[in-house]
Amino acid sequence: MVGSDGALDIAVVWHPDTDRHRDITGVWIGIPEPGDEEPDRTAAIARALRARNAPFVEAVGHDDSTLLAVHERAYVDFLDSVHAEWVADGYPERTGQPLVMPYLFPSRAFTLGELPRRPSALHAWIGRYATDTMTPIAAGTAVAARAAFNCALTAADLVVQGATSAYALTRPPGHHVGRDFFGGSCYLNNAAGVAEHLRRSGIERVAIIDIDAHHGNGTQAIFYDRADVWFGSVHIDPAAGWYPHFVGHADETGRGEGIGATMNVPLPETAGDAEWIEAVAVLCAHAARARPEAVVVSLGVDAALEDPNSPLRVTEAGFRVGGAAIAAIAAPTVFVQEGGYVVDRLGDFVTATLDGFRRGT
Ligand SMILES: [Zn+2]
Numbered sequence: 001m002v003g004s005d006g007a008l009d010i011a012v013v014w015h016p017d018t019d020r021h022r023d024i025t026g027v028w029i030g031i032p033e034p035g036d037e038e039p040d041r042t043a044a045i046a047r048a049l050r051a052r053n054a055p056f057v058e059a060v061g062h063d064d065s066t067l068l069a070v071h072e073r074a075y076v077d078f079l080d081s082v083h084a085e086w087v088a089d090g091y092p093e094r095t096g097q098p099l100v101m102p103y104l105f106p107s108r109a110f111t112l113g114e115l116p117r118r119p120s121a122l123h124a125w126i127g128r129y130a131t132d133t134m135t136p137i138a139a140g141t142a143v144a145a146r147a148a149f150n151c152a153l154t155a156a157d158l159v160v161q162g163a164t165s166a167y168a169l170t171r172p173p174g175h176h177v178g179r180d181f182f183g184g185s186c187y188l189n190n191a192a193g194v195a196e197h198l199r200r201s202g203i204e205r206v207a208i209i210d211i212d213a214h215h216g217n218g219t220q221a222i223f224y225d226r227a228d229v230w231f232g233s234v235h236i237d238p239a240a241g242w243y244p245h246f247v248g249h250a251d252e253t254g255r256g257e258g259i260g261a262t263m264n265v266p267l268p269e270t271a272g273d274a275e276w277i278e279a280v281a282v283l284c285a286h287a288a289r290a291r292p293e294a295v296v297v298s299l300g301v302d303a304a305l306e307d308p309n310s311p312l313r314v315t316e317a318g319f320r321v322g323g324a325a326i327a328a329i330a331a332p333t334v335f336v337q338e339g340g341y342v343v344d345r346l347g348d349f350v351t352a353t354l355d356g357f358r359r360g361t
Contacts (some may be wrong), residue, residue, distance in 0.1 A: 002076060004048025010354055013155040014169040015059040018042060019105060019146035020140025021172050021187075024099070027133040034199065036309075043169045045337065046250035048347020049167075050135055056157070059151040059168075066116065066200060067146075068194040070222055072180040079142045079187060080124070086137075089122050099136035102126035108357045112161040125187045131161075131176075132182030145172055145187035152190035152336050156197040159294060159332045166334050167299075167354060168194070173267075173338040174243065175216035175298045192222045192297045195229045199292045204228065207292035209283055210235070211353075212338040213310030214299020215248025215264065219298065225258045230290040232283040234276065236303075236310045237266035261290070269311040273318035276303060280322045290330045295331045300338030301349035307342050316345075316352045333357065 019042070024035030036210055052055070067076060082100050092098045105127035106116035118125055126137075126252050148170040156164035168190065176184030195206045207225070210216035210233035224231040238248040254262040263286055265279040287295065301319060303312035314322075326333060333352065 005110050006052060006331050008351060008354060009055050010017060010054055010160040010358060011166045012046070012047060012115045012156070012165060012169055013057045013059050013151045013158070013166060014042070014152050015147040016142050018151070018169070018171050020147070021138060022140065025106045025137060026136060027101075033134075036174060039147070039171070040343050041141045041340065041346060042169050042337070042348045044343045045169060045350050048351050049203070052351055057154065059147065062150055062153045066193055066197045067188070069076065069151060069196045069200070069290070070179065070189055071177070075180045075260060078129055079137070079145065082131065083137050083139055083141065085122055099138050100126055102130040102133060105130075129181055131146055131181050133185070135183045137184055137187070141172070146188055148172060148174065149188045149193050151168065152194045152334070153197050154310055155334045155336070156194045159334050160198065160201040160203070164332050165357065168334065168336045170337045173214060173300070174212070174336070175210060175219045175300070175338050177218040178221040181218070185339070186218065189218050189222060190339070191200075191216070191296050192219050194296045194334045194336055195223070198296070199228060203239060203293045204229070204297060205290060205292045206294050207287035207290055207329065207331070208232070208296045209287060210298035210338075211303065211322060212278060212298050213303040213307065214243055214300070214339065215266075216298055217244040217247045220247065220252065223258065224262060225256045227257045227261050230292065231288055232259045232265070232285055234261040234265045234267065234279040234283055236312055237268060240269050242310065266310030272305070272313035273315055273321075276312060276314045277318055277321045277325070279306065281325045284325045284329050287330055292329065292331050295326065295329050295333040296334060297326055297335045298338045299335045299350065299353060301340035301346060303352070304340070304342060304345065304349055306345055307340065309339065309341050316348050319349050319352040320356035321352040326361035327357045327360025
């Protein structure tokens with residue numbers, strides 16, 4: 001509950017190693033761009049939550065069982081080792097490129113429709129797992145991504161132990177990562193890890209609500225065939241020309257046993273509070289019908305009016321109402337930080353969402 005002193009009573013799980021992923025630059029349609037997913041994001045959110053006297057909990061390590069349930073071991077091994085290989089092969093000196101970057105993607109041109117065999121040149125292999133040129137791997141990326149994943153699992157543990165909610169201060173974010181692909185500034189899927197961890201802790205049905213401005217294509221892919229993890233996402237319409245472009249349409253509703261357990265609500269570029277709040281409410285109402293025993297929220301706040309990464313126009317007040325809608329599902333809830341890039345407003349948007357949730361419970 002939100003106390004009369006204004007304290008925000010939700011555990012914030014963090015870890016200092018998430019800062020080790022830093023100084024990222026990417027390339028967009030051939031144009032070098034400075035990265036906007038840097039440690040100042042989590043610092044700003046942490047400052048706002050400390051100002052509200054939220055209790056901070058340092059993440060603890062977990063074995064790889066949940067990690068390897070949502071990601072292929074070969075991909076995890078690649079992430080863990082590829083930067084060291086890049087350095088050992090002399091790329092930083094030979095090319096001037098300190099970051100692991102793809103340049104070639106093994107489409108059907110190279111694979112005869114099968115999985116590609118590993119070529120001898122490391123720089124030709126990165127595109128086996130990378131989906132874009134915006135998500136390079138730095139010296140500290142794997143350590144930071146694993147620290148974020150542990151934040152997410154530690155938050156899940158708190159809920160399994162009886163907390164009504166917990167918030168994982170995760171970066172790099174995760175919802176664009178699938179079993180064997182990464183991109184969109186994401187390296188390990190923290191929200192998927194929470195859902196799987198909850199399932200492995202004996203929780204029968206989990207619902208994921210993804211309110212980041214962009215479709216959670218990685219999370220959708222991981223659970224697309226499953227009935228036990230319901231996935232719903234509200235996001236800028238990929239058909240209007242927005243990342244992740246290829247998926248996130250309303251007609252994607254699951255496959256096999258998962259039919260009916262995926263729901264996408266794409267929004268037009270003009271959508272503001274009214275449309276966004278309505279969409280979140282619709283998602284939450286459908287999620288509630290799946291009778292989840294726990295909820296995972298992919299809490300991106302890049303749908304904000306001020307955020308340059310999406311045209312959506314959600315206000316701080318809108319995020320507050322969105323948080324209350326999530327509370328109406330009436331299940332223990334783990335929030336996982338995803339996107340949001342207006343550093344000086346991130347704390348406002350995250351605390352508004354959590355406030356709305358806590359007032360609604
Ligand atoms: Zn996003």
